[in-house]
Each structure stands twice: as structure tokens, then as C-alpha cells.
Amino acid sequence: MSRTRDGGQVFRGPGGAVREVRTPGGAVIHYAPNGMRQVEVARPDGRVVFANGNGRGGFVQRPFMVHNQSFEQRTFVEHGVVSVRVYRPWVYGGVTYHAYMPMHYYHPAFYSWTYHPWGAPVYYRWGWGGRPWFGYYGRYYQPYPYYASPLFWLTDFMLAATFEAAYQANLDNGVPPPPPPTASYQSDGMTPEVKQAIADEVRRQVDQERAEQQAASQGYPPPPSVTQGLFSDNVSRIFLVSGSVLAYDRGREVHLAEGDVLRLDGPPAPNATYADVVIMASGHRVLPKGSMVSVSLADLQDMQNHMRASIDQGLGDLQAHQGQDGLPPLPAQQLGTTDAPYAGAVQPDPGAASELAQVAQEAGNPDLSAAGPAAPAPATPGRTVTPGMTEAEVQSILGSPKEVANVGNRKIEVFQNFKVTFTYGQVTDIQ
Numbered sequence: 001m002s003r004t005r006d007g008g009q010v011f012r013g014p015g016g017a018v019r020e021v022r023t024p025g026g027a028v029i030h031y032a033p034n035g036m037r038q039v040e041v042a043r044p045d046g047r048v049v050f051a052n053g054n055g056r057g058g059f060v061q062r063p064f065m066v067h068n069q070s071f072e073q074r075t076f077v078e079h080g081v082v083s084v085r086v087y088r089p090w091v092y093g094g095v096t097y098h099a100y101m102p103m104h105y106y107h108p109a110f111y112s113w114t115y116h117p118w119g120a121p122v123y124y125r126w127g128w129g130g131r132p133w134f135g136y137y138g139r140y141y142q143p144y145p146y147y148a149s150p151l152f153w154l155t156d157f158m159l160a161a162t163f164e165a166a167y168q169a170n171l172d173n174g175v176p177p178p179p180p181p182t183a184s185y186q187s188d189g190m191t192p193e194v195k196q197a198i199a200d201e202v203r204r205q206v207d208q209e210r211a212e213q214q215a216a217s218q219g220y221p222p223p224p225s226v227t228q229g230l231f232s233d234n235v236s237r238i239f240l241v242s243g244s245v246l247a248y249d250r251g252r253e254v255h256l257a258e259g260d261v262l263r264l265d266g267p268p269a270p271n272a273t274y275a276d277v278v279i280m281a282s283g284h285r286v287l288p289k290g291s292m293v294s295v296s297l298a299d300l301q302d303m304q305n306h307m308r309a310s311i312d313q314g315l316g317d318l319q320a321h322q323g324q325d326g327l328p329p330l331p332a333q334q335l336g337t338t339d340a341p342y343a344g345a346v347q348p349d350p351g352a353a354s355e356l357a358q359v360a361q362e363a364g365n366p367d368l369s370a371a372g373p374a375a376p377a378p379a380t381p382g383r384t385v386t387p388g389m390t391e392a393e394v395q396s397i398l399g400s401p402k403e404v405a406n407v408g409n410r411k412i413e414v415f416q417n418f419k420v421t422f423t424y425g426q427v428t429d430i431q
Helices: 108-113 132-137 150-172 192-217 297-320 352-363 391-398
Strands: 009-012 018-022 028-031 037-042 048-052 057-066 069-078 081-092 095-101 104-106 236-240 245-249 252-256 261-265 274-281 292-296 337-339 403-407 410-414 419-423 426-430
Touching: 037 352, 048 352, 057 352, 069 352, 081 297, 095 297, 104 108, 104 192, 108 192, 132 150, 150 192, 150 236, 150 297, 192 236, 192 261, 192 274, 192 297, 236 297, 245 297, 252 292, 261 297, 274 297, 292 297, 391 410, 391 419
Parallel strands: none
Antiparallel strands: 009 018, 018 028, 028 037, 037 048, 048 057, 057 069, 069 081, 081 095, 104 337, 236 261, 245 252, 245 292, 261 274, 274 292, 403 410, 410 419, 419 426
16 A cells, blocks of 8 residues: 555555555545546445546445335436436345345246247347447357347347447546457357356346245245345356456456456355356456456446346346337236335435536546556557557567566566566566
8 A cells, every 4th residue: 555645545456556546535446457447435424426437427326225124226327317226235244235126027927938938039130230339349249140038138138238338338438448359369259158158147137036026026025135145045156247357366466358257156255255256258368268266246246236237128128129020929918017115215316417527526536656656568659568468469569578487377578677477378467
């Protein structure tokens, strides 16, 4: 830990990159591995404001109670559009996490319908075929050529929503997405086996929502999957990375990005805040498939929240478009929704947009020049060495290394002012 000129605290990662700044005014600025900032400010009344670095997006969180049960409401602002989501707090190892809860439920028969195969393959044309995000990620992700059941349609809906949201978030914050695949890129793409694993996770989460619906309709308490969080059923789970996430490979920082697929095999230790997960697929391939990395439980919860919210949106879209564009029609008795028991207590915070802008302005851009040495990436005008580059790409910028050392699957090259570490042929550390 070091300090800024105005007395703020700066926390850096093992490689020297700034990961968190705490300002004298009480703001906490989180820096994602791709450079994106999020400002967090806790208010005396229990509300917490999470603003993007530019203050034009984020959410305001506040607690509320319904029938002696605790919930959190988040008022999101994205491109001027205000929406509200509900979360339920749960505790693991003394730390509180927040699990997504739907605002309304569907007919029980509709949930069952999502599992059943359609009578004939459905050839569905998505409307995003020509959008920039799809072209950008197209060498890693492709939708199914046809759909045998609604479950696979939901899987592609959720995947597309994840890529589109991440691509737009990067643009909104002036952060370029990770480098797209190139001719030398060693990416297997999202294989059919990986997509099947994701589809199985989608079904598991639809099952969870159906169990919540049944409990709510009969006045029962929420099922253990809600009250006990991610690890209540002691099964393997699939997580889809929805943004820039920091992980650790035996203490070394690793940058996970949108679309990376992780598998968690059973719960972590009871007092853990990190879990070891297996990389099933990666669009940028910092580590080979099958590698194990440590990811914070907070990040895993955020990934599941994003997946559940996207699936929920997909269920609504599927019901709204049933009988259209090649989708089979639904029986009338399976249509419609019912509000969750807490839905009536939810109201958007009217000043959310202005508060997000205010928080970002208050946090400002801390002066880190007096906060101790950083670990800048070596660069020449217009060209910068970044994680994920190949050895040839680095040498085209820095020239030939002065020294080279091979350590297992790593190669360390020493240049005039920098030391660059390659793992499996790609940059993983810069000092």
C-alpha cells in the first residue's frame, strides 16, 4: 500500500498495476485488469452507489424488507434507461454476497416447456448478425445452426447478451476489448462440448427459478438454493465471465475476459473468499484449456447474477415471440407472469442518474504520481506491449532481448528497461 499526494491509499497487484484507490473523501475506485474504473461510495442511509468511471452508468443499491426478509434493490442506469433488479443477501465465510432474484415468475408449465424438444428443428434468424460485437467475437463464438429445444435457444440468447453488453461497456468507458483472434491466435473457440456444459447450467438455473416460483406461489420460504447461495447443492457449476476479471495462477495475476468459461467443482472451504476453477474455454488464451485459477467468490456471484438476469430476459423474449419467426406457439394457458412477493415494494430511485454522475465527479482521477513506482508497459509511439501478445509481437516493438531465461512453461526476456514473461507463448507479466 502507498499513498497519493492528497492522502489517499493505493493498492497494487503483484505486477505493480493499480487495483484499488481509496480517496480521503471515502470513495473506493476499483480498477479492472483492462483499465476500466468503477467508483463505490457508501452513504450513511445504507445505500451504496456504484458508478462507472465516467459517471454515465452504474447502479444505486439500497436495502429493503418484505415479510421480515432482507432484500437489496439496485437501480441501474444505462444510456439514460433506468431499470431495477432485486437481490437477496446471503453469507458465506462471514462475507455477504448478493444473489439475483427475478421480479416476476412464469407459469410452471412454461418452465417445463423450455426443456422439451421441439417437434422439428427450428431455424431462427437472430437480428444481430451484422452488428459490430458479433463480428468482433465471431471467431470464438457462433450460435447453433438450428434449435432442437427452447433450452438451446436460451443458451444463445444469454451468450449473445453477455458479449453485446461487454462490448458496449468497453466502448462506453473508452476501453478497447481484448485483442481479437489473429492468424497466430491459439484459440479453440467455444466447442460443442463447452456449449453443452453452458446449456446444462442454463437448465439448472431455470430449474432454480421454477423452484422459487413454486415456493412463492404456496407461501413457503425460499428454497435453500436462494438462502444458502451458490454452494447449497454441492454440484459442479459453469460460470461465464461477463467482463474484465482478475484471477490468480499460483499467485500470478491472470486477466480473464468476457466469454471465458469456468467450471467450479464443488464448494470452496467454508471460510474462503476465493475458489479454484478450471478454464474450459477462453477467447484470449492466457492459459491453456484445463488450467486452474483462483477467482474471488464475489466475481463468481456477479457472473451468476449476470447469467440469471440474461436468462430471465431471454425467457421473457421467448414468450413474447412464441409463434413468430419460426418459434413454435405456446398453449394460451402457459402464457403470462405473476409478480414475485417483493415486487410491489420496488420503486426506482428517482435521482439515480444524477447521483452516479456526482459520485464519479467527486472521486475524480487520483494523482498517482506520488504513490510509489508503478509497472508501466513498455511502449513505442503508438505501440504498447500488453498481456496476451506473442513473442514475435513484443520483439517487433522492443527489438531483440538482452537476456532470455526458460523456466518450465515460462520464458522470461529481459530488454533494456523491462522484463517480460511469456507463458505458453503469450505475455502474462510485465515489469
